[in-house]
Amino acid sequence: MNQDVSDNKKNSSIFVCVIAAVAAFAGLLFGYDTGVISGAILFIKDQFALSPTVEEAVVSAVLLGAVIGAASSGQLSDKFGRRRVLIVTAIIFALGSIGTAMAPSVAILIAGRIVIGVAIGVASFTAPLYISEVSPAHIRGALVSLNQLAITCGIVFSYVVDYSLAGNESWRWMFGIGVLPAIVLGVGMLFLPESPRWLMSRNLGEIAKKVLAKVRGREDVQEEINEIKETLGEESGGWKELWEPWLRLPLFIGLILGLFQQITGINVVIYYAPTIFEFAGFNSAAVAILATAGVGIVNVAMTIVAVKLVDRVGRRPLLAIGLIGMTISLTVLGIAFSLPTLTVALKWIAVGSLMLYVASFAISLGPIFWLIIAEIYPLKIRGRAMSLATMFSWICNLVVAMTFLTLIQKLGKAGTFWTYGAICIVGWVFCYFFVPETKGHSLEEIEEHWKKRKGPRAL
Ligand code: BGC
Numbered sequence: 001m002n003q004d005v006s007d008n009k010k011n012s013s014i015f016v017c018v019i020a021a022v023a024a025f026a027g028l029l030f031g032y033d034t035g036v037i038s039g040a041i042l043f044i045k046d047q048f049a050l051s052p053t054v055e056e057a058v059v060s061a062v063l064l065g066a067v068i069g070a071a072s073s074g075q076l077s078d079k080f081g082r083r084r085v086l087i088v089t090a091i092i093f094a095l096g097s098i099g100t101a102m103a104p105s106v107a108i109l110i111a112g113r114i115v116i117g118v119a120i121g122v123a124s125f126t127a128p129l130y131i132s133e134v135s136p137a138h139i140r141g142a143l144v145s146l147n148q149l150a151i152t153c154g155i156v157f158s159y160v161v162d163y164s165l166a167g168n169e170s171w172r173w174m175f176g177i178g179v180l181p182a183i184v185l186g187v188g189m190l191f192l193p194e195s196p197r198w199l200m201s202r203n204l205g206e207i208a209k210k211v212l213a214k215v216r217g218r219e220d221v222q223e224e225i226n227e228i229k230e231t232l233g234e235e236s237g238g239w240k241e242l243w244e245p246w247l248r249l250p251l252f253i254g255l256i257l258g259l260f261q262q263i264t265g266i267n268v269v270i271y272y273a274p275t276i277f278e279f280a281g282f283n284s285a286a287v288a289i290l291a292t293a294g295v296g297i298v299n300v301a302m303t304i305v306a307v308k309l310v311d312r313v314g315r316r317p318l319l320a321i322g323l324i325g326m327t328i329s330l331t332v333l334g335i336a337f338s339l340p341t342l343t344v345a346l347k348w349i350a351v352g353s354l355m356l357y358v359a360s361f362a363i364s365l366g367p368i369f370w371l372i373i374a375e376i377y378p379l380k381i382r383g384r385a386m387s388l389a390t391m392f393s394w395i396c397n398l399v400v401a402m403t404f405l406t407l408i409q410k411l412g413k414a415g416t417f418w419t420y421g422a423i424c425i426v427g428w429v430f431c432y433f434f435v436p437e438t439k440g441h442s443l444e445e446i447e448e449h450w451k452k453r454k455g456p457r458a459l
Helices: 002-023 025-035 037-047 052-080 082-102 106-134 137-166 171-176 179-190 196-201 205-216 222-230 239-243 245-263 266-279 285-309 315-338 344-362 365-375 379-434 443-451
Strands: none
Touching (some): 002 025, 002 106, 025 037, 025 082, 025 137, 037 106, 037 171, 082 171, 106 137, 106 196, 106 365, 106 379, 137 171, 137 285, 137 365, 196 205, 196 379, 205 222, 239 245, 245 266, 245 365, 245 443, 266 344, 266 379, 285 344, 285 365, 315 344, 315 379, 344 365
8 A cells, every 4th residue: 555655656747747847848949949040140131131130039929929928918817827828838839940941031031930939938937837836845846947947958958959050051941940949849738637726716626636636746735735725815817916905025036136137137148148248258159058057057057956856956046146146247257358368268267257157147047037927926826927027028138149249348348247147136135135035845735825915034
């Protein structure tokens, strides 16, 4: 009998990991489709003889689409369920990849990239949302962070594909390959269950109970079902509900965390790594490739560390350590760039700082923003609240990407990196006072906490 129970539990934890791994293909697509443009644009620019403005439009189309996707899909995931939304997203990813791969004109290419962006915007929060709702509390941090790990792997995968296809200038294949992970996501999701929490919110208690029993590996899930039921007292309304006084604090926390995830400059490094290496005096093509690969690999490696630590150490310590590392590395980078000449030693200090910056982001704001917004919202508004925080973070992403080169012109290299560094300090203070430690708490306990109108640090 005991053997049966432990076998069930083992099977269930494998099942939960499979669910998280399949849903994380949404993260892989997010990373792949944002990263792939850096290599593809070089050939597109030549083939269509793009002006700088059109080139910028091709590059930023995906970010614009992501804002639209995140804004429009929160209600859908609350209404139609997380699983269905992910399946439709996979179809949009696939169509967008085929459309961009076959685009006969720049206009169609831009339209296709906007469509892919829409899918990225939806996937970016629906996958963490779905994973957090099926995971048991003690490993929820690691499983949700698998999505961020997949994002970082997607970015590296896109660099590898770009690099391997660059010889033949096959930019169409670079986009086309995105169909493969989209198929895995779409087909995989067909075989996975809907989130038990969402099922409960739609009065599908019996199905919810069956799903929960399967993912927990035991029949006695009534306690968890009751807990979820208790949080579902009132009818779910529209967007207005988000502004109820007890929800304002978690809403604010998610939005501001999304702001800091972006305005501390991560995508300046992800999108412009070769340019920054050029600032440091390395300007051969080989170094550009090495720079990009180095950034990508450090990002993946340190996200693995975050996955391992997030449920043991907790969210707050990782955020605190990461933001300190980001501040130090940006300060040193600024100092290196403020000096009239960069000696060989200084060049390598600049490279080391950049890597330390990426590593620090990868153990903190990278995974933890997505994790926290998947944990802190009450069930009945979870989809809409997450979509709002996500949309805001995509807007910030767009603004940072579009202002980096202007900032360099206006503030200089050192001034720009010090500005991002100063923002990290403000981010640290914000996290210290406002980010709750959600480690080990069930989603229902977190919801109860807000209902009692307690402060974030009291959790
Ligand atoms: C961020 C992206 C970023 C990526 C880098 C994600 O969490 O949302 O903007 O490009 O991490 O790893």
